[in-house]
Amino acid sequence: MSHDQYPRVRFAQTPTPLELMANLSKLLAGPDLYVKRDDLTGLAFGGNKVRQLEYYFGDIMEKGADTVITTGATQSNHARVTAAMASKLGLKCEVQHENRVPDRDDAYYESGNVLLLKLMGVRLHDFPVGEDEHGADAALEDIADRVRREGGNPYVIPLAPTHPPLGALGYVDMIGELLDQALERGLRIDAIVTPSGSASTHGGILVGLRSRESNIPVYGICIRRPADAQRERVLDRARAAARLIQRQDLIHDDDINVDDGYLGPGYGLPDEQLMEAIQLAAGKEALIVDPVYSGKTMAGLIGLVRQGVFEKDQNVVFVHTGGTPALFAYTGIFKDL
Ligand SMILES: *Cc1c(COP(=O)(O)O)cnc(C)c1O
Numbered sequence: 001m002s003h004d005q006y007p008r009v010r011f012a013q014t015p016t017p018l019e020l021m022a023n024l025s026k027l028l029a030g031p032d033l034y035v036k037r038d039d040l041t042g043l044a045f046g047g048n049k050v051r052q053l054e055y056y057f058g059d060i061m062e063k064g065a066d067t068v069i070t071t072g073a074t075q076s077n078h079a080r081v082t083a084a085m086a087s088k089l090g091l092k093c094e095v096q097h098e099n100r101v102p103d104r105d106d107a108y109y110e111s112g113n114v115l116l117l118k119l120m121g122v123r124l125h126d127f128p129v130g131e132d133e134h135g136a137d138a139a140l141e142d143i144a145d146r147v148r149r150e151g152g153n154p155y156v157i158p159l160a161p162t163h164p165p166l167g168a169l170g171y172v173d174m175i176g177e178l179l180d181q182a183l184e185r186g187l188r189i190d191a192i193v194t195p196s197g198s199a200s201t202h203g204g205i206l207v208g209l210r211s212r213e214s215n216i217p218v219y220g221i222c223i224r225r226p227a228d229a230q231r232e233r234v235l236d237r238a239r240a241a242a243r244l245i246q247r248q249d250l251i252h253d254d255d256i257n258v259d260d261g262y263l264g265p266g267y268g269l270p271d272e273q274l275m276e277a278i279q280l281a282a283g284k285e286a287l288i289v290d291p292v293y294s295g296k297t298m299a300g301l302i303g304l305v306r307q308g309v310f311e312k313d314q315n316v317v318f319v320h321t322g323g324t325p326a327l328f329a330y331t332g333i334f335k336d337l
Pocket of ligand 1: 048049196322324
């Protein structure tokens, strides 16, 4: 791959396992379902942010920053892994929490990822709005100004789509790893199912595949926006990721496949399909999926199989992006179990 030019600090424990979900495949009586265990990337409960942030921290270390600043939802996994890498590298970390999910209970504000941030010594800030990516990024600049006035050297990890998706390179890497694993086992992969949020993961997967001349279709399950908005987001981010490896013409309109049938009432909000998916994954495969991302994506996988989208002799890979700690912030939704 031609992205060796980007500095990277290695944290992810790779290759992550590729496992057959034998019980779930049998239960649904469809294709063979596999899981790419990116929930096991290590470092403070792992998940997809470990691969993504390796590239941001490469840049952070190259620039000699001493304070890392970022933003996310209250139960952001991105914030947790940012804090974890900062801890390991001896940097300070400040996190801005956006108010993205309405009407949550105490566990949401105190447990899960919030608790872990506190343990790692992060300085926390509040941002009152939930859906204002540019406003949230602007507020990070205010924090950076304060750090500078205090004599520090801040680095802001922005999330709005005006910035190049450095983290997507981590998912270009993941695809190299996955295709090697499949080759070793003589396994033909017919489809990949992934969460689609900021689209660093979805976009990186597409760039990883197409840059290796693989036409495997990728099903992005919307976890934040309706399909129309998400389609544009993925196209934009995948193309921006392709530009990072000097392959501008790699991604086409018909590469983008998004499904918002599992979004429920919205970002971080549960519905029946999610509740079923979380329990099926745990009960049949001892796979722990979270209510915000991997659970909705599991619901998407199950839904696509039930709709007969795949043939029985096909092999489908579910990308488990982690998010485990957020489960403990959502104990309220499981009260009836
Ligand atoms: C952030 C996150 C996602 C979404 O990844 P994007 O690259 O932002 O699309 C999916 N799953 C988990 C567990 C996450 O933390």
